[in-house]
Amino acid sequence: MAPATALKDAIKNFEATKGVKAAETEKVELFGQEPPIVKLDSALGTLKACKHLALSTNSIGAISNLAGLDSIKVLSLGRNQIKKFENIEAVADTLEEIWISYNLIEKLSGLDKARKLKKLYMSNNLIEKWSEIEKLQANPELEEVLFQGNPFVDEDNAAYRIQMIKTLPNLKKIDGLPVDVDEREAAQAAEE
Amino acid sequence: TEAERDLAAAKPALDAALDALNSISPKDIGALKALKKPPDIVKRIFDCVIVLRRFPLKAVNWVDGKNGKIIDGSYETSLKMMSDLGFLGSLMNFPKEFMTDEDVELLQPYVQAPDFNYDAAKKASGNVAGLCSWAQAMITYHHVAKVVTPKID
Numbered sequence: 001m002a003p004a005t006a007l008k009d010a011i012k013n014f015e016a017t018k019g020v021k022a023a024e025t026e027k028v029e030l031f032g033q034e035p036p037i038v039k040l041d042s043a044l045g046t047l048k049a050c051k052h053l054a055l056s057t058n059s060i061g062a063i064s065n066l067a068g069l070d071s072i073k074v075l076s077l078g079r080n081q082i083k084k085f086e087n088i089e090a091v092a093d094t095l096e097e098i099w100i101s102y103n104l105i106e107k108l109s110g111l112d113k114a115r116k117l118k119k120l121y122m123s124n125n126l127i128e129k130w131s132e133i134e135k136l137q138a139n140p141e142l143e144e145v146l147f148q149g150n151p152f153v154d155e156d157n158a159a160y161r162i163q164m165i166k167t168l169p170n171l172k173k174i175d176g177l178p179v180d181v182d183e184r185e186a187a188q189a190a191e192e
Numbered sequence: 193t194e195a196e197r198d199l200a201a202a203k204p205a206l207d208a209a210l211d212a213l214n215s216i217s218p219k220d221i222g223a224l225k226a227l228k229k230p231p232d233i234v235k236r237i238f239d240c241v242i243v244l245r246r247f248p249l250k251a252v253n254w255v256d257g258k259n260g261k262i263i264d265g266s267y268e269t270s271l272k273m274m275s276d277l278g279f280l281g282s283l284m285n286f287p288k289e290f291m292t293d294e295d296v297e298l299l300q301p302y303v304q305a306p307d308f309n310y311d312a313a314k315k316a317s318g319n320v321a322g323l324c325s326w327a328q329a330m331i332t333y334h335h336v337a338k339v340v341t342p343k344i345d
Contacts, residue, residue, distance in 0.1 A: 032301030034254045034261050056294070057252055057263070057301045078298050079252060099294035102249055121294045123246045146292065148246045176290030 003035040007043040032057040040065045066090040085110030112138035124149035133167050144173040162187050195340050202336035209329030212322030220319045225274050231316040232257040235265025240327040243298045291334045
């Protein structure tokens with residue numbers, strides 16, 4: 001088995017480097033561990049004050065054990081090995097942003113529970129079908145998405161953006177760029 | 193105004209980044225492309241460019257570098273970028289307003305390395321070290337703009 005950093009050791013590294021107690025810290029930085037973190041476990045539940053959990057640039061295989069992250073707003077999991085959204089229910093009351101670019105996600109099932117989700121960043125995943133985007137209609141607060149680098153994203157950026165606005169009319173930003181009045185009108189015209 | 197003053201704080205970094213890009217010639221890029229084994233700092237600098245452009249990256253794999261463990265570079269993507277004649281121009285005109293906080297977090301494991309700076313990169317790789325200054329300037333801009341933009345709105 002490839003070497004890995006256990007979550008509790010990553011937390012210890014963070015405390016030693018920053019001179020803080022992780023349990024009392026709002027932004028907990030566990031990104032880029034060498035060797036990588038491969039598994040989320042119950043040590044997460046100790047991070048009671050954490051609003052932004054930075055776990056990007058590791059080799060985490062699945063989302064699990066989020067229970068106990070009582071304050072979490074931003075869950076950052078970019079550049080891992082995650083294949084699907086699961087076990088999000090545990091943090092659905094507080095979670096507002098999921099950053100999960102550079103993973104292996106094909107489907108958007110499992111996000112409907114995240115009722116407060118405002119931002120979803122997931123460039124460079126494996127989403128192939130527009131029908132997956134329709135599932136985000138279950139997230140009433142969603143206002144910003146990032147999907148660059150997924151197979152379904154059209155080379156013709158203008159058409160892709162209009163289609164995105166048609167599917168999710170409440171969006172304010174797509175791929176970092178604000179939705180403008182002309183785009184909104186074009187999306188409405190395409191409806192009629 | 194206060195917002196203008198804050199934004200001015202990012203200007204030296206942005207000017208330095210443009211100067212650094214201007215110091216890189218197509219010839220420098222050509223010479224780099226020809227290297228069979230580019231220095232590892234070059235690969236890491238190019239990974240930062242990949243992250244900022246949201247191009248494909250390999251999964252994380254730590255390997256031995258010259259000064260300790262480093263993330264293995266996604267150099268295939270880098271070579272592809274270098275083959276584009278518009279490469280340097282695309283960085284000059286980079287849409288830095290569209291960066292996200294996630295982009296910046298994904299850069300952290302690279303920019304936190306002790307040897308990730310212009311001088312070390314220059315020693316190893318010559319003029320293309322300017323890309324290191326460029327990546328750092330983009331981060332600086334993002335941090336400053338985040339404070340300033342709400343004040344302008």
